[in-house]
Amino acid sequence: MxxxxxxxxxxxxxxxxxxxxxxxxxTKVLKKSKDFENIDKLVFPGQGSMGACLKKLSENDLRDSxxxxxxxxxxxxxxxxxxxxxxxSEESEDEKGLGIFPEKxxxxxxxxxxxxxxxxxxxxxxxxxxxxxxxxxxxxxxxFYFVHSYASKEIDEKYIYSKTFHGESFNSAVAxxxxxxxxxxxxxxxxxxxxxxxxxxxxxx
Amino acid sequence: MSVTIRIIPxxxxxxxxxxxxxxxxxxxxxxxxxxxxxxxxxxxxxxxxMLDIDASYEARSTTLETVEKIANQVFIPFTVGGGIKSVNDxxxxxxxxADKVSIxxxxxxxxxxxxxxSREFGSQCIVVAIDAKFNGKDxxxxxxxxxNKTDLDALSWSKKVEQLGAGEILMTSMDKDGTKSGFDxxxxxxxxxxxxxxxxxxxxxxxxxxxxxxxxxxxxxxxxAASIFHYKEISIKKVKEALKNQGLSVRL
Numbered sequence: 001m002x003x004x005x006x007x008x009x010x011x012x013x014x015x016x017x018x019x020x021x022x023x024x025x026x027t028k029v030l031k032k033s034k035d036f037e038n039i040d041k042l043v044f045p046g047q048g049s050m051g052a053c054l055k056k057l058s059e060n061d062l063r064d065s066x067x068x069x070x071x072x073x074x075x076x077x078x079x080x081x082x083x084x085x086x087x088x089s090e091e092s093e094d095e096k097g098l099g100i101f102p103e104k105x106x107x108x109x110x111x112x113x114x115x116x117x118x119x120x121x122x123x124x125x126x127x128x129x130x131x132x133x134x135x136x137x138x139x140x141x142x143x144f145y146f147v148h149s150y151a152s153k154e155i156d157e158k159y160i161y162s163k164t165f166h167g168e169s170f171n172s173a174v175a176x177x178x179x180x181x182x183x184x185x186x187x188x189x190x191x192x193x194x195x196x197x198x199x200x201x202x203x204x205x
Numbered sequence: 206m207s208v209t210i211r212i213i214p215x216x217x218x219x220x221x222x223x224x225x226x227x228x229x230x231x232x233x234x235x236x237x238x239x240x241x242x243x244x245x246x247x248x249x250x251x252x253x254x255m256l257d258i259d260a261s262y263e264a265r266s267t268t269l270e271t272v273e274k275i276a277n278q279v280f281i282p283f284t285v286g287g288g289i290k291s292v293n294d295x296x297x298x299x300x301x302x303a304d305k306v307s308i309x310x311x312x313x314x315x316x317x318x319x320x321x322x323s324r325e326f327g328s329q330c331i332v333v334a335i336d337a338k339f340n341g342k343d344x345x346x347x348x349x350x351x352x353n354k355t356d357l358d359a360l361s362w363s364k365k366v367e368q369l370g371a372g373e374i375l376m377t378s379m380d381k382d383g384t385k386s387g388f389d390x391x392x393x394x395x396x397x398x399x400x401x402x403x404x405x406x407x408x409x410x411x412x413x414x415x416x417x418x419x420x421x422x423x424x425x426x427x428x429x430a431a432s433i434f435h436y437k438e439i440s441i442k443k444v445k446e447a448l449k450n451q452g453l454s455v456r457l
Contacts, residue, residue, distance in 0.1 A: 122208040123456045143456040147329045
């Protein structure tokens with residue numbers, strides 16, 4: 001079994017690759033559309049700005065392969081890899097997302113008293129909304145590591161798999177069919193994160 | 206329900222070994238960095254920080270080997286500092302396995318580095334470390350591991366680097382570092398009240414209460430310590446339990 005990890009050129013994918021390799025999974029870094037051959041699962045780790053990410057995906061001819069694979073393969077989106085699944089984002093009004101979910105990604109509300117800092121960075125509690133194979137062996141309310149300024153706040157309830165609170169509630173994991181996406185970084189979330197990645201390795205659809 | 210207070214053990218590394226200085230001098234050996242990082246991960250550290258304290262050009266490859274070794278074994282956020290002079294240095298460290306880099310002297314010599322590195326790789330991975338000492342009025346910033354005094358004061362410098370794109374401030378009190386007499390909570394609070402980015406308090410941890418006070422009084426978002434964790438004087442778990450007893454959110 002080979003896990004393809006998308007490298008669109010502006011994200012640190014090494015920690016994701018390292019984490020999967022430490023679990024004994026073999027990985028393949030995908031930089032061009034032809035790299036998508038012979039992979040069984042797909043991971044999209046993303047950091048930075050959504051507009052830049054979508055632009056790079058198009059420039060590097062990865063967008064079509066990604067959309068095609070999203071229909072067929074078990075998919076794990078991480079951080080920006082969750083956000084690109086939506087139709088649009090306040091972060092980049094000109095670039096359209098992949099539209100798996102029709103809603104919009106929005107910026108965190110600002111608090112004048114500085115009690116809520118943006119970016120939302122650090123460990124925070126992930127409250128499960130419904131069960132999923134990816135949650136196997138994990139308990140609700142455990143901490144995972146987050147780094148982001150934009151989040152999914154609105155989406156059809158049936159696609160929400162966990163919520164987290166940072167001044168306001170947002171969707172920290174969403175899923176639909178073969179797609180599972182987390183706003184947090186499992187590859188940086190210690191034992192719980194590795195447990196989640198192992199579940200993705202074991203996930204059959 | 207909120208972001209937890211982070212406890213960050215720091216590995217001061219020289220020539221591939223963990224060492225710990227007292228008031229930035231006297232160095233004593235404290236072991237293998239990768240082993241120490243793994244131990245801290247098991248004990249519940251929220252992040253690992255590694256500072257290459259002499260950061261000489263000759264020792265660079267040893268440092269990168271150590272970074273890679275830690276990154277292959279520890280899956281929590283990992284910050285590396287020491288000797289970072291260029292955007293390319295940042296890139297090499299991120300590719301080798303660091304999640305964040307900590308920039309100190311070079312940010313003062315060349316503030317553009319903070320701006321360029323945060324634009325290129327994102328603010329989330331750029332930590333600016335500040336070493337400062339109280340001068341009777343405010344806190345003077347020092348470079349080169351506390352050797353050279355500058356005209357900058359810690360508050361205005363931290364606000365400046367926030368503007369330039371730093372994602373966090375790692376504030377070390379030179380008055381307190383190595384003394385085990387508690388953090389400089391006034392310094393930390395002064396910064397925390399004026400910054401929108403997280404503040405990591407460093408320098409002075411000796412007892413459990415010191416770490417609690419750094420959060421309660423100093424308003425730090427994270428607390429960094431070296432020797433109390435290395436020499437197992439206080440466990441990370443104990444610190445977290447103490448914070449939790451004070452009603453603060455921690456990852457247990």
